Structure formats: C-alpha cells, structure tokens
Amino acid sequence: MMSAVRMRRLRGSEAMRRLVRETRLHPSQFIWPLFVRSGTGVRTPIGSMPGVSQTSVDELLRDAERAMTAGLGGILLFGIPDTKDAVGSSAWDPHGPVPEAVRAVKREFPDLLVITDVCMCEYTDHGHCGLLTPSGDVDNDATLALLAKEALAHAEAGADIVAPSDMMDHRVAYLRQALDGAGYTHLPIMSYAAKYASAFYGPFREAAESTPAFGDRRSYQMDSANGREALREVRLDVEEGADILMVKPAGAYLDIISAVKRDTRMPLAAYQVSGEYSMIRAAAERGWIDGDRAMMESLVAIARAGADMIITYFALDAAAHLARR
Numbered sequence: 399m400m401s402a403v404r405m406r407r408l409r410g411s412e413a414m415r416r417l418v419r420e421t422r423l424h425p426s427q428f429i430w431p432l433f434v435r436s437g438t439g440v441r442t443p444i445g446s447m448p449g450v451s452q453t454s455v456d457e458l459l460r461d462a463e464r465a466m467t468a469g470l471g472g473i474l475l476f477g478i479p480d481t482k483d484a485v486g487s488s489a490w491d492p493h494g495p496v497p498e499a500v501r502a503v504k505r506e507f508p509d510l511l512v513i514t515d516v517c518m519c520e521y522t523d524h525g526h527c528g529l530l531t532p533s534g535d536v537d538n539d540a541t542l543a544l545l546a547k548e549a550l551a552h553a554e555a556g557a558d559i560v561a562p563s564d565m566m567d568h569r570v571a572y573l574r575q576a577l578d579g580a581g582y583t584h585l586p587i588m589s590y591a592a593k594y595a596s597a598f599y600g601p602f603r604e605a606a607e608s609t610p611a612f613g614d615r616r617s618y619q620m621d622s623a624n625g626r627e628a629l630r631e632v633r634l635d636v637e638e639g640a641d642i643l644m645v646k647p648a649g650a651y652l653d654i655i656s657a658v659k660r661d662t663r664m665p666l667a668a669y670q671v672s673g674e675y676s677m678i679r680a681a682a683e684r685g686w687i688d689g690d691r692a693m694m695e696s697l698v699a700i701a702r703a704g705a706d707m708i709i710t711y712f713a714l715d716a717a718a719h720l721a722r723r
C-alpha cells in the first residue's frame with residue numbers, strides 16, 4: 399500500500415514554496431562588520447576578503463549610509479590603530495579609530511545601531527587578546543581592567559552595544575560592573591560567548607592586522623571538538639549579565655547555535671566569519687559555485703539553526719538580494 403502523503407505537493411511552484419517556507423531572512427537580522435583606521439579618503443581592499451576594505455572614518459560614513467538605506471540591523475566596528483604596544487594602550491584612546499567612527503556615525507545616522515568589538519588583539523604589538531605574563535601566557539585577570547577601559551572609551555563615544563571577543567574568564571561581569579559604575583547601566587553587552595579557536599579567522603587577521611606574533615589562541619578560545627563546554631561558557635555569560643549571546647564561527651557550529659538557543663532562550667547572534675565568507679567568494683570567482691545562492695543558503699542555515707541575528711560580511715549583498723525578490 400502506497401502512502402497518500404506526497405511531499406512534492408508543496409514544492410510545485412515558487413508561490414507554494416514561499417507559502418510553506420519555515421525560515422525567512424530580513425535585512426534587520428544582518429550585522430555588517432567594518433574595519434576602520436585613521437586618515438581621510440582611505441579605502442584599502444583586503445586581499446583575502448574580496449569586497450571588504452579597511453576605511454578611514456569619512457569613507458566609513460558612506461558604508462554607514464549604505465547600511466541605513468539597506469535597513470541592516472547594525473554595524474560592528476573593528477579598529478586598526480596607528481600604533482601598537484605591549485599593553486595595547488591605543489585600545490582606550492578616545493581619539494582612536496573606533497571612538498572617532500562611533501561619534502561620526504552616531505552624529506550622521508543616529509538611528510543606525512553601532513556595535514563595537516572589544517578586544518586587545520588589534521592593539522597589542524604581539525597580537526594576543528590580552529596582557530602577557532613574562533612567560534608569554536595571557537594574564538586573564540590583568541586583562542580585564544584593560545578591556546574595561548576600552549569598553550568605556552566606546553561607551554563614552556556613544557556605542558549602542560559593546561561586544562567583548564577576547565574570551566577571558568569573568569570579563570562580562572567585570573565589564574558590566576565597570577559600565578554600571580560609570581553610569582552606562584543601559585548599555586547592552588553582546589558577548590562572544592562560545593568563540594572557538596578557528597582556522598576560519600585567517601582572512602580577518604589580515605583585515606585587522608592582528609595575527610599573533612607567536613603561538614595561537616587555544617589557551618583562551620574554545621576547542622572545536624567541544625559542545626557541552628559551550629553551554630557552560632554561555633551559562634556563565636548569562637549569569638554575569640550578558641544581554642545577547644554569540645556563537646562564532648557559524649557554519650561549522652550550527653549544532654552549537656541550536657543547542658545554545660534551546661538551552662538559554664537568550665537573544666542569539668552567530669558570526670559568519672571571514673573564512674566562511676572568503677571560501678564562498680573564492681569558489682564563486684572560479685565559477686565553481688553560484689555565489690549568490692551559496693550566500694543565501696549559508697545565511698538561511700544559520701537562521702534555521704536558531705540565530706536571531708547574523709554578523710556577516712555579506713550583510714549588504716544579502717540585503718540587496720532580498721530586495722530584488
């Protein structure tokens with residue numbers, strides 16, 4: 399006896415498929431990462447990330463306008479400072495690239511949500527995400543104070559959300575206390591809660607000029623084999639006061655996104671990182687895959703897994719794609 403059920407009935411036309419579609423993407427879910435440095439008229443393409451550039455603040459404003467017009471959820475700022483030192487002191491310079499960019503964007507486009515990445519690796523000459531001990535280990539507790547100074551510089555400039563990406567223990571609690579103490583009780587923290595030590599960050603390190611001078615980040619970022627550990631990490635960040643959680647990278651960690659969503663019910667972001675972006679762009683350039691379709695499929699998969707928002711270098715392209723349909 400054949401089953402009366404025929405799954406193909408609901409796949410016959412685009413109109414039918416659209417009706418039964420379970421996951422929908424909207425530009426307001428996309429957060430666009432941008433790299434800012436000093437100067438004027440600067441737009442330096444990043445070789446390993448076709449379509450992505452480092453820009454000066456004036457050029458960044460053009461991108462901010464594009465983000466506004468496309469209805470993106472927000473932008474995420476990374477700074478490339480003029481000078482680096484062992485403690486990363488340019489990270490809390492009120493006239494560093496990120497605070498300058500935040501002030502300019504909030505002045506020109508007050509409704510555009512501006513998120514700042516809070517980490518030391520772009521600002522230290524050794525490229526690690528915190529202060530080093532004499533033996534070259536990252537000193538967790540000494541790093542917290544530096545991160546707080548950086549987050550406060552971003553808050554004072556007018557950032558809407560601060561996003562610590564360093565993976566030091568207790569940094570969410572420390573930042574929450576520092577922000578509250580300075581009167582920023584209203585400022586949300588988006589925590590890079592489950593951030594893995596990943597080969598997919600390769601192109602970003604060219605973009606942010608933040609490759610570690612020695613060693614790697616495995617003593618603070620997570621081991622890609624671990625899922626239960628991610629739940630411990632995120633629960634800790636929730637207890638410490640994180641407002642939005644993040645899983646990073648996204649594509650190779652869809653199970654983590656799904657588990658975190660189920661386990662916490664928190665607003666959840668996923669970061670489709672540089673390597674995920676560049677792989678799709680590179681294969682599309684060679685004509686090996688349809689770049690547009692691969693872009694949308696990768697994003698819908700991240701949303702289907704449970705991410706409420708997606709940080710992606712495709713933000714503008716994906717929004718344009720959605721507007722065309």
Ligand code: PBG
Pocket residue numbers: 515517519527563564598599600601602603615670671672673
């Ligand atoms: C800073 C940071 C990194 C990324 C975001 N914030 C690099 C790293 O941890 O090495 C990676 C983003 C990407 O690859 O797109 N700690």
